[in-house]
Amino acid sequence: MHGRRFKVVQVYALIIVLDQKEHAVFQRQEDNLVMKMKIKLAEALCGLKKTVLTLDGRALIINSSPGEVIKHGDIKCVQSEGMPVYKEPYEKGQLIIKFQVEFPEKHWLPEHLMFQLERLLPPRDDVMITDDMEEVELIEVDEQSQQKSYSREAYEEDEESPRGGVQCQTP
Template structure:
């Protein structure tokens, strides 16, 4: 009963104190749940299906422990100076906590631009009040904020293995950015590469520009000669800004020029006559 009460008190505090930790509910996950995969936390966590991250297992540690669950004087509090609003744990008895379990959480550019919900299922060791070590399933929900970057850290305090009644490890996820097939991130801006044939680069053209999220736009260039490295910027189509809600960075379009591999003598002569006085 003491173990259950401690868990309920912790979960109530976590759900009301941290916007990044939407919930941390105890849950016995059915092995036949088609929406979740079992992945050992010894490996990194990658996106698999929609917004649901796979089930993970915290590395198991000590199989023996003293009685009790949390020490007297244990305090849960929020550190307002940390951007991810991590719930922090302190032990006034001065006992050293086990090191954090740190793992990557891979996100797409779309996840980091528009935000999403990721759920991670963990299995960890818990010390009961009679000194037994049992395994417990639990769901951790991460609210990925629009504008988060690679390296953003999300810490779940006290959600790692329990090695003794007073020592509980943390679980930390570090955001990693999955390589995008079209866009490249540069701070709050996005870059996209467009290749044009030489004739279009010289005479002008209209090209289709993709936007992150699946939209497209038509861009006409008829007043410039496009050379390799030529750049056009579309404002407000980059990444969402974390600290400025509703605003976005820019989309920089970088052009490259595809030259013909072969020209006949007649074509060479015509090109020479046309271009000899253009520079």
Template sequence: MGKDYYKILGIPSGANEDEIKKAYRKMALKYHPDKNKEPNAEEKFKEIAEAYDVLSDPKKRSLYDQYGEEGLKTGGGTAGGSSGSFHYTFHGDPHATFASFFGGSNPFDIFFASSRSTRPFSGFDPDDMDVDEDEDPFGAFGRFGFNGLSRGPRRAPEPLYPRRKVQDPPVVHELRVSLEEIYHGSTKRMKITRRRLNPDGRTVRTEDKILHIVIKRDATPDNIPADIVFVLKDKPHAHFRRDGTNVLYSALISLKEALCGCTVNIPTIDGRVIPLPCNDVIKPGTVKRLRGEGLPFPKVPTQRGDLIVEFKVRFPDRLTPQTRQILKQHLPCS
């Protein structure tokens, strides 16, 4: 059974956008690994990020409501699904989701930075961060002194430490490539739409970039520009399947060819055809390996994996009595 994203965030299926944001904010603060030291906190934190990633996006949420998690990740559940070629894969970094939600910074850094072994002031308990979803989890420090006495009207707190630059969360894009492009190498053109800071330092504009050159990235005084991360995904191929640097090919031969021998023409990724003699009896599932006809090794491009040929045997649907009798006479019993 697939994941129940609504249950993970603790909201009903009819929750609106604000309710989804409030639920993510509350749950993410509760299970953030910097605060929650339970063994399952990291996995729970990741589930919460994935649930928010789906439910905060109208298209993903619509597909999830119709087909569930499995249908969302396989493109609508069936070949006739209305989702077309859309396939969802969570980018896998819940901390990027968290940082993006809180404006590119980690609200726990001031209390839980690994470079400091002591808390910045005594009496602070991480469990004090468990607050109602409608309450500002950090606002209390502006209303009360750390000795518990009221300071009067709320005012913006002065920073305890000099502001440090933080890097924006990575921008993740999925890039589909064919096996031929992996084999030969290629240059891809990608149009990326980014928000960039205007000269006034306050407003932003959207700008398109075609990525086959170095992108100029803007930075504010307190942030480092985000990296752009391309996640390579294999396109489905008509003839081959990929297994690391090896390429798998299924060869279909007749029963006569399997028993009497044959030569099978095996296509390669670069368009050649290799004759493969088969003189022994070929059983269904027999595998033969063509060395060095696969994909390049990532760290040693001059070396390649193998082209692995798996044989499938096509059996006849029926036999005549005469053929059956001949086979009985000539084929071994075991």
């Protein structure tokens, strides 16, 4: 073993484990951030201006123009306000906003003012009523009866008898 040298090499590995935490406002979908935004009916119809606080502490002003109707469930986005793109630190995904339109409670407007509101809205469809039609009234659904009805359907699936449907609450 003469004349041979052995070189001792030390190899170090650094392993970083990132734990993604839940956030109260944003959910991550790859490079995009998704959030739900509740808006009032007036904002949905007449334009909105809302602020969103980003993860890095900036405030964004989200707005829509009057007449640009936002429907319940509409999805819009803001470019380059999501998470940084992997291996492209100067590029970001989108901030995706899912809109939830809040409707007013029952009887929020006095009945004598309803006609003024209706004049401002797009016209209703005309309904042709004939003598062989029966007019019925809508009432609230009893949630407990509805759940029982759905659980019963699984057992009644093979039977020939008619199924029980959603039951309404009696006033």
